[in-house]
Amino acid sequence: MLINSEAKIFVARRIDGDGDWQMPQGEIYRGEAPRDALLRELREQLNTNNVKILAESQGWHSHDLAALRQKWFLALFRGREGDLKLSTDSPEFDAWRWVSSVELTALAGPSKRQLYLNMLAEFADPVIDAMRLIGTSELAEPPKRTSNLLHRDILLIDAERERLDAGPLFITDGEVNFIDGFIHDGSIGAECGLQLMSYWGYCERHAWVSLAVEMSTLHGFCSRSASLYVDILRQAVDALEANNRRAVEKQLAENGGCMICTANPGRRGLLSGVELAQAKDPLPLRNFAEASSPFWQQDCCPRCIIGVSGGHLCRHHMIEVLNEGAAPDLADERQRLMNMLVRLENYAWSFSWGFRGIDGPEDRAALISAIGWCSGWSSLAALLPLPPSPASPTRS
Ligand SMILES: [Zn+2]
Numbered sequence: 001m002l003i004n005s006e007a008k009i010f011v012a013r014r015i016d017g018d019g020d021w022q023m024p025q026g027e028i029y030r031g032e033a034p035r036d037a038l039l040r041e042l043r044e045q046l047n048t049n050n051v052k053i054l055a056e057s058q059g060w061h062s063h064d065l066a067a068l069r070q071k072w073f074l075a076l077f078r079g080r081e082g083d084l085k086l087s088t089d090s091p092e093f094d095a096w097r098w099v100s101s102v103e104l105t106a107l108a109g110p111s112k113r114q115l116y117l118n119m120l121a122e123f124a125d126p127v128i129d130a131m132r133l134i135g136t137s138e139l140a141e142p143p144k145r146t147s148n149l150l151h152r153d154i155l156l157i158d159a160e161r162e163r164l165d166a167g168p169l170f171i172t173d174g175e176v177n178f179i180d181g182f183i184h185d186g187s188i189g190a191e192c193g194l195q196l197m198s199y200w201g202y203c204e205r206h207a208w209v210s211l212a213v214e215m216s217t218l219h220g221f222c223s224r225s226a227s228l229y230v231d232i233l234r235q236a237v238d239a240l241e242a243n244n245r246r247a248v249e250k251q252l253a254e255n256g257g258c259m260i261c262t263a264n265p266g267r268r269g270l271l272s273g274v275e276l277a278q279a280k281d282p283l284p285l286r287n288f289a290e291a292s293s294p295f296w297q298q299d300c301c302p303r304c305i306i307g308v309s310g311g312h313l314c315r316h317h318m319i320e321v322l323n324e325g326a327a328p329d330l331a332d333e334r335q336r337l338m339n340m341l342v343r344l345e346n347y348a349w350s351f352s353w354g355f356r357g358i359d360g361p362e363d364r365a366a367l368i369s370a371i372g373w374c375s376g377w378s379s380l381a382a383l384l385p386l387p388p389s390p391a392s393p394t395r396s
């Protein structure tokens with residue numbers, strides 16, 4: 001498991017085998033130490049072994065009927081991205097990229113999924129330690145992303161370690177209690193409202209977790225999320241009116257913190273076991289998303305989800321692209337968000353008396369599109385695997 005300074009995990013796409021993505025692996029020769037085999041394989045497959053070994057699996061693992069035993073290592077990549085080159089002599093892979101732990105488990109086929117979850121759990125502590133201690137002197141290139149994203153990934157790994165059985169969204173008891181209290185709380189307080197607006201909703205996982213809990217506890221009556229994202233989309237349409245790239249980039253950036261991360265609700269809850277289980281059930285959200293998917297799939301962000309071709313960048317990745325100096329068509333993007341807003345307003349209205357039933361699947365899809373645009377798509381992809389298309393363009 002090769003990670004970078006943002007706790008993202010290296011995966012590469014197999015040339016054979018239906019475009020499966022996996023971590024680098026290889027054979028240990030007779031008489032060879034496992035560590036030496038690791039360094040040799042990295043050099044052979046990726047052209048560099050500039051890594052720091054952070055941990056070694058306690059035991060030997062296997063994941064399929066072939067019952068090949070595996071020794072796992074966690075290693076931090078210290079080199080430059082440009083040094084990573086897929087072997088041309090006897091290539092096994094034709095593309096590579098860094099993914100979050102959620103994406104990794106979503107990408108893994110059923111035969112590897114449990115093994116990957118086990119390894120994420122076993123390596124969670126060394127990853128967290130490494131991210132805390134990481135000095136830029138260790139690295140050829142400084143970390144690119146904000147600490148915010150990093151924090152999110154660490155939280156996620158933490159949640160995975162504690163709750164391997166907590167479903168694809170890794171919802172903890174404490175989170176359910178917090179969200180349940182919040183959605184039954186009459187109205188959003190002014191302070192919470194402000195925090196939600198300036199942060200553009202929640203962090204990626206909490207955005208989908210909130211909607212999942214709202215869907216399952218209120219039986220689909222998610223008027224709170226609908227009206228929140230109506231407000232946020234209005235803010236987005238305003239932000240895109242700014243007349244230069246720098247201004248737009250600044251306006252789209254989040255301020256403050258995710259409300260649920262800030263509250264840090266812990267793992268315990270007051271609700272009964274039955275209520276917790278009901279609230280964590282991802283099925284209502286999955287059904288809702290599936291039923292409207294023809295209307296939101298074209299809004300999926302190709303940088304969030306592997307295999308999406310076409311699509312539209314989410315807010316984070318729009319900021320990234322602006323930061324890289326590209327010039328996306330902002331007027332076009334503003335028009336797209338305006339259309340989304342109109343559909344979402346219709347959905348929000350459908351919760352009022354006299355307007356029940358005015359919404360169609362395209363209106364309900366706008367809620368999915370709005371959340372994906374604000375916070376990102378990877379948790380939804382874990383819930384509702386979107387098939388990776390082998391022909392999709394990737395870095396290689
Ligand atoms: Zn959060």
Ligand SMILES: [Zn+2]
Pocket residue numbers: 301302303304305313314315316317376377
């Ligand atoms: Zn994205």
